[in-house]
Amino acid sequence: MSQTYTLVLRLEGPMQSWGYRSRFDYRDTALDPTRSGVIGLICAAMGIAREEDISRFDAIRRMGVRVDKEGRPERDYHTALNVIKADGSEGGTVVSYRDYLADAIFTVGLESDDLDLLSSIEAHLSNPRWPLFLGRKSFCLSEHPLSASQPAIVRATLEDALECAAFSLRCKPPEGMLRYRLVLETPEGERTQHDWPLCFRERRFKPRSIQTMFGGGKE
Numbered sequence: 104m105s106q107t108y109t110l111v112l113r114l115e116g117p118m119q120s121w122g123y124r125s126r127f128d129y130r131d132t133a134l135d136p137t138r139s140g141v142i143g144l145i146c147a148a149m150g151i152a153r154e155e156d157i158s159r160f161d162a163i164r165r166m167g168v169r170v171d172k173e174g175r176p177e178r179d180y181h182t183a184l185n186v187i188k189a190d191g192s193e194g195g196t197v198v199s200y201r202d203y204l205a206d207a208i209f210t211v212g213l214e215s216d217d218l219d220l221l222s223s224i225e226a227h228l229s230n231p232r233w234p235l236f237l238g239r240k241s242f243c244l245s246e247h248p249l250s251a252s253q254p255a256i257v258r259a260t261l262e263d264a265l266e267c268a269a270f271s272l273r274c275k276p277p278e279g280m281l282r283y284r285l286v287l288e289t290p291e292g293e294r295t296q297h298d299w300p301l302c303f304r305e306r307r308f309k310p311r312s313i314q315t316m317f318g319g320g321k322e
Contacts, residue, residue, distance in 0.1 A: 106259070108257065109214045110255055110256050111251050111252035111264050111265070113247075114210075115212075115244065115245050116243055118242045119237035120202065120204065121137045122137075123297060131202050132204055133296075134174065135170055136168055137256040138299050144237070145227070147232075147269045153303040154303075163213045163215045167214070167285065169210040169265045169284075170284040171208040172273070174204025175205040177202055178202050179202075180200060180201075182199075200219070202213070203242070210268045212261045214273040222256065234250065251269055261288075265285065282318075284317055286313055292313040299311045
């Protein structure tokens with residue numbers, strides 16, 4: 104009988120963006136990390152280019168997010184001049200909208216029975232080949248992604264691993280009462296989200312089922 108393991112990550116930074124519906128001049132963000140965004144971060148650590156095969160990550164059966172600190176939605180406006188129009192002419196001006204989360208903290212769990220894969224991800228996050236970022240290349244991490252759990256890989260289900268992971272000191276209230284939102288992959292979730300990446304170059308994704316619940320209590 105196979106064992107269940109979970110790799111626990113902390114995603115913390117001044118700005119984060121986890122888009123999954125972005126089109127043309129509007130770049131959205133979800134309120135918590137997407138599977139495509141987390142796999143993208145791992146690909147950067149492992150030096151996997153956009154055109155390379157990423158099917159190895161299908162062995163990550165489920166992903167879950169513990170929202171330790173809700174981010175504050177913000178929006179940037181970007182103006183591009185002399186944009187080529189559909190008819191090939193120049194001179195157009197385009198305003199694009201780019202949403203992001205400010206001051207958010209997330210704990211992410213990746214559940215799998217493939218210990219070798221999780222161990223390889225952990226090793227590359229410890230010594231990444233390319234810079235790591237939180238959804239956009241300008242959004243850097245303020246904490247190491249492996250700082251939420253020691254060891255980072257635990258023999259536990261997704262739910263148990265997220266419950267036991269440490270909280271950042273920046274999100275602990277003085278009275279010691281911790282309340283948080285959990286976003287978990289589950290076969291019969293309340294909604295679906297098209298963010299399971301199949302190919303980054305071709306921007307192909309499939310849906311996954313998600314359930315939101317709440318947890319917390321005294322430390």
